Amino acid sequence: MxxxxxxxxxxxxxxxxxxxxxxxxxxxxxxxxxxxxxxxxxxxxxxxxxxxxxxxxxxxxxxxxxxxxxxxxxxxxxxxxxxxxxxxxxxxxxxxxxxxxxxxxxxxxxxxxxxxxxxxxxxxxxxxxxxxxxxxxxxxRRRVRPTAVAAAVPARVPVAPVVPVAAPDPVPDAVPGPVAVVSPLVRKLARQHDLDLRKLSGSGRDGLILRADVESAIRALAEGTSAPLPAGFAAPAAGAAPEPEAVPVSVASSAGRTVEGSAAQRIPLRGVRGAVADKLSRSRREIPDATCWVDADATELMAARAAMNSVAGPAAGPKVSVLALLARICTAALARFPELNSTVDLEAREIVRLPEVHLGFAAQTERGLVVPVVRDAQARNAESIGAEIARLTEAARAGRLTPAELTGGTFTLNNYGVFGVDGSTPIINHPEAAMLGVGRIVPKPWVYQGELAVRQVVQLSLTFDHRVCDGGTAGGFLRYIADCVEQPAVLLRTL
Incomplete structure (x- = not known):
């Protein structure tokens, strides 16, 4: 059997x-x-x-x-x-x-x-x-329930629908003792709606009260006696005072006035959105961050990229993106300024400089903002980094990223220019020590070789942990990034 x-x-x-x-x-x-x-x-x-x-x-x-x-x-x-x-x-x-x-x-x-x-x-x-x-x-050892499947079958087994039945006896008053609830989220949901969990009979294993049980009880109370109450939940006594109607929530408008309207929408902070909220809040609490920024002439970088991608014949490879070039510039800069590839051990009161560069990059998906990580970026060239960024981006949009591909970063690159904005003050991806933000690359008036010209200009922003370095180090890092953007030949000297 x-x-x-x-x-x-x-x-x-x-x-x-x-x-x-x-x-x-x-x-x-x-x-x-x-x-x-x-x-x-x-x-x-x-x-x-x-x-x-x-x-x-x-x-x-x-x-x-x-x-x-x-x-x-x-x-x-x-x-x-x-x-x-x-x-x-x-x-x-x-x-x-x-x-x-x-x-x-x-x-x-x-x-x-x-x-x-x-x-x-x-x-x-x-x-x-x-x-x-x-x-x-x-x-x-335990008793096998008689309602278990009688025998294993080689095809799908039809299962009769479960018909809800009313409880034959009134539910006794709550008695002291433990409540069969495992999840703290279930307890919090019950508290928010003034539900006594001792009056609920759980549908889970061994009477465990699940979130579905609490939500069913909340709906039943809201709908009155028109909807069946969950098994084990005490219905309001006959003649009891009706539940008060829902009162619209007063919401303060941007002009400072109070607007009476429908109830405000509550969106749970959980999953990816909740993880992002926790990490950003912790970053703001623990890291004394500072931001510096600089405008750079990216005309030569864009020309170098066009030349790379125009190569034909056996030397031709996959197209190199601007993000891949900026990522390779970051790894070169971190080799010169290793202070920014660090983390802080609060318990030991130590700055830990990390030997490898695991480069994270911000990617916007339908599930929210995620930061995939390119492992050992310091050992990759621009073509290899670009291929890995493309693979991780595709996996992120399809929701196939593994936890290992989303953790362990040591430095983050955030290209918010794709949203059409010029600048930002990035929040450090805790527990890292810095993040480089890149705005859009657009034609702007620029003084080039002593004359006013229209050049491709980008704004670069660096937010850094002031515990790991001072402004001189951060400024030197950002200036080196800008020099490589303006004169890509500078980068060739370090390759």
């Missing part, structure tokens, strides 16, 4: 503690293969497709699209085929919360054993995400 295994949300790495369910890729009753992606989640750093380590029939899903789950919370359960002698027990998916190193060793050994032994062991994946492995999970 089948054995029902629970697959928990794995640790996706980089210190992430929760993820938002964006899209379920399977339905209850679907047959899944080992390592088949079953859900698409969004973390604070990337969109990730999570593969299931078990093959079988999906018997339950936990969490609606748009809800957040902490690492280690159940994602789904799968009925897998096992030997008859194993039908009385169920192996827990303890591997979903095991350590990364232990999971790795176990998974590599159990994948082959489950595949060919036929001894009743569950076949599982040998692949390992950070923090979980699927080989040799710790077994634990």
């Amino acid at each position: 089948p054995q029902v295994l629970e697959f928990k949300l794995p640790d996706l790495g980089e210190g992430l503690t929760e993820a938002e369910i964006v899209r379920w890729l399977v339905e209850v009753g679907d047959v899944v293969a080992i390592d088949q992606p079953v859900v698409e989640v969004e973390t604070a750093k990337a969109m990730v497709e999570v593969p299931c380590p078990y093959g079988g029939v999906v018997t339950a899903r936990f969490g609606d699209e748009g809800s957040e789950l902490p690492v280690g919370a159940p994602l789904l359960t799968v009925a897998v085929s096992v030997g008859a002698d194993a039908g009385a027990s169920e192996e827990g998916a303890g591997a979903a919360s095991g350590s990364g190193s232990g999971g790795a060793g176990a998974a590599s050994g159990s994948g082959s054993a489950g595949a060919g032994s036929g001894s009743g062991e569950v076949e599982s994946s040998g692949n390992v995400l950070v923090g979980y492995g699927t080989g040799a999970p710790v077994a634990r």
